[in-house]
Amino acid sequence: MTTQTKEAGAPSPAGEGSLLSVRDLHVSFKTEDGIVRAVDGLSFDVQRGRTLGIVGESGSGKSVTNLTVLGLHNPMFTTIEGEILLDGKELTTAREAELEKLRGNKVAMIFQDPLTALSPYYTVGRQIAEPYMKHNGASKRVAWDRAVEMLGKVGIPNPKERAKDYPHQFSGGMRQRAMIAMALICDPDLLIADEPTTALDVTVQAQILDLLKDLQQEFGSGIVFITHDLGVIADMADDIMVMYAGRAVERGTTDEVLRSPQHPYTWGLLNSMPRLDSDLGAPLAPIPGAPPSLLNPPSGCPFHPRCTFRDRVGGSRCVTERPLLAPDRASACHLTADQKRTIFVEEIKPRLG
Numbered sequence: 365m366t367t368q369t370k371e372a373g374a375p376s377p378a379g380e381g382s383l384l385s386v387r388d389l390h391v392s393f394k395t396e397d398g399i400v401r402a403v404d405g406l407s408f409d410v411q412r413g414r415t416l417g418i419v420g421e422s423g424s425g426k427s428v429t430n431l432t433v434l435g436l437h438n439p440m441f442t443t444i445e446g447e448i449l450l451d452g453k454e455l456t457t458a459r460e461a462e463l464e465k466l467r468g469n470k471v472a473m474i475f476q477d478p479l480t481a482l483s484p485y486y487t488v489g490r491q492i493a494e495p496y497m498k499h500n501g502a503s504k505r506v507a508w509d510r511a512v513e514m515l516g517k518v519g520i521p522n523p524k525e526r527a528k529d530y531p532h533q534f535s536g537g538m539r540q541r542a543m544i545a546m547a548l549i550c551d552p553d554l555l556i557a558d559e560p561t562t563a564l565d566v567t568v569q570a571q572i573l574d575l576l577k578d579l580q581q582e583f584g585s586g587i588v589f590i591t592h593d594l595g596v597i598a599d600m601a602d603d604i605m606v607m608y609a610g611r612a613v614e615r616g617t618t619d620e621v622l623r624s625p626q627h628p629y630t631w632g633l634l635n636s637m638p639r640l641d642s643d644l645g646a647p648l649a650p651i652p653g654a655p656p657s658l659l660n661p662p663s664g665c666p667f668h669p670r671c672t673f674r675d676r677v678g679g680s681r682c683v684t685e686r687p688l689l690a691p692d693r694a695s696a697c698h699l700t701a702d703q704k705r706t707i708f709v710e711e712i713k714p715r716l717g
């Protein structure tokens with residue numbers, strides 16, 4: 365996201381110079397019960413060498429957004445409007461054959477569960493080598509050597525031998541490393557990591573995050589990192605976009621969003637995080653209520669049914685008027701800038717410690 369100098373990570377009007385530029389993206393699905401508006405007017409940028417963290421609860425639209433970038437939705441049931449430019453190339457109108465060429469080559473994805481991405485029937489080395497053969501026209505031998513090299517880079521000991529193993533012979537952490545090797549073998553410009561460490565224990569998670577940071581330095585890729593865990597985002601991301609009900613509700617540099625968050629939903633997420641220094645047994649403070657149905661989203665601000673601050677806005681504005689995330693604002697909320705600052709300093713921050 366373009367946040368190096370600007371306020372709160374607002375996307376530049378045209379996304380000029382961005383590796384990935386998403387503008388006013390709408391994604392909806394036809395279901396038996398009606399139209400699900402999974403992404404509803406989303407704009408953001410990702411720059412080379414930077415990591416954008418996308419945070420939000422399940423159903424906030426984060427994964428749908430990234431599957432749309434990869435062109436992985438069934439066009440029979442999906443309507444996509446808006447613009448997705450990858451290095452200047454428009455993806456929403458690209459043909460499947462063009463998208464196929466981009467996937468694994470210019471843009472690659474790391475999934476939460478490597479077992480769903482790795483086939484049990486082929487060796488790890490063969491699966492890592494395959495995209496290299498496909499996109500670079502390399503021979504089997506060259507691609508295999510490159511796969512072994514990549515396994516070494518992601519920290520698999522004795523990669524020459526381990527490349528001949530099948531996925532079930534790898535531990536969970538090693539499979540995740542293998543998937544990172546597969547994602548990076550073609551040196552993609554953009555890497556999308558969807559909850560890549562959620563299934564791993566804390567020590568392995570820290571190792572994988574360090575590995576991703578090191579590889580980003582080496583390869584210079586832009587990374588979109590999707591998670592519900594603000595602790596992971598704090599460690600990984602340069603910029604943050606908080607999503608709720610298919611929209612961005614807050615964005616900024618990681619420092620801005622974590623040090624002085626402005627949206628009640630972000631306050632709720634921070635407040636519901638476990639803390640190392642809190643009393644053992646002290647209850648967490650989850651956000652009241654549940655994420656809204658996207659079949660029939662709430663009027664006005666989609667967060668209003670769960671928001672404990674809406675009375676401070678006055679009138680019924682939160683229920684009737686949709687707050688916008690304009691380029692010069694960091695959060696889509698009707699509270700004034702003064703109110704946001706005061707509430708955060710006097711009511712939220714003391715609870716966070």
Ligand code: SF4
Nearest residue numbers: 665668671682697698
């Ligand atoms: Fe809460 Fe109103 Fe702000 Fe929405 S616009 S987050 S309901 S205060």
